[in-house]
Amino acid sequence: MTIAVRLLEPQDLSQLHSFWRQRWGDDFIVVHGACYRPEDVNGFVAVEAGRWIGLITYVLRQAECEIVSLDSLREGLGLGSSLIEKVVAEARQAGCKRVFLISTNDNLEALGFYQRRGFELVKVNRAAVQHARQLKPAIPLIGMHGIPLRDEIEMERRL
Helix, strand or coil: CCEEEEECCHHHHHHHHHHHHHHHCCCCEEECCEEECHHHCEEEEEEECCEEEEEEEEEEECCEEEEEEEEECCCCCCHHHHHHHHHHHHHHHCCCCEEEEEEECCCHHHHHHHHHCCCEEEEEECCHHHHHHHHCCCCCCECHHHCECCCEEEEEEEC
16 A cells, blocks of 8 residues: 655644544643644644554744654554654754654653654653643553653754
8 A cells, every 4th residue: 555645734633633532642732831732733644545644743933843743553664754854854944953852751662763863862851741740630640661750851853
C-alpha cells in the first residue's frame, strides 16, 4: 500500500479530536502549562488506504516551532522521522531558529528517538507534570516502565 503524507486541513478537525482522544486520553494536550486543542495546531498526517497511521502537530511562534504531538501507528517504517522532517522544513521556511518539544521523564523511547534525529536535551522542568495535572487530572502518577511521572524535558534541534 502507498503511504501519503499531507497537511492537516480544516475538514480534519473532528478526526483530530477523535485521534487525540484515542492516543492521548482526551482531545487536548497539556505541555509546559499550556493547553493545546486541535484548533490551535498545524500538522501533517500520514494516510494509508484512507486511514491515519501517523500524525505530527506543531505550532509556530516567532522564531520557534514547537512539536506538540507525534504519533506513529506503524513503527519501523520511518513515519515519525518523515513527519519530523516535514515540520523542520516548515519551520525553516517560516524563519524559525529552532524546533523544540517537551517529553516526560518516563518516555525513554521518545528521548532516544529524538536524540537520534538531531534533538538535544536543553532543560528539565522539575515537577512540571504535577502542575499539568491541575489542568488534566487524568495524567497518571506512574508512567511508562514504572517510572514516577514528574518532570518535563525540553529538547531542541537548532536550525
